[in-house]
Amino acid sequence: MKSSARYSRRQLAALVIATSLLSGCATDGSDGSGPGACPPVVEYSREFHARAAEELDLLLEGSAIAEMLNDYAVMREQARICTVAGW
Template identity: 45%
Template sequence: MQFNAKCWTRPRAVLAVAMIFLTGCEGGSFDTAPSACPPVVEYTPAEQARVAAELAVLPEGAVIPEWLSDYAVLRKQAQACR
């Protein structure tokens, strides 16, 4: 049995279409330089007071305060990165 090599290669048009779709996914602009520092969300005093009130009513041993502590460390690191 003899195989035809042409049957085993993908047509160039398929590769071209694939490249068009893959490059079309990028929606950003290349005009600005990327930043290695993540943005830090600013919270209003009212939002901070609400979070403090909600934390105060959590049951003993809740995991959320520990997670918020980790989040605070990440925020400080992101602010120092600027």
């Protein structure tokens, strides 16, 4: 009886996983606002860019924040390309 109980749990786990994976496919709205849509790119003024550059210069070389900002710049460029391409 133990083996059949274990088998039922495995079946249940597989069903839960399959349902979860398949339900993720149905979340994209037809209006393009779902998870597959391009994220918005916030526009900053020249003054804001200048202020951010000054603050970045004050950080220690190799700081975690500077590294995160580099990653953020890459993500912004990817979002911009996504928007232009109409994905």
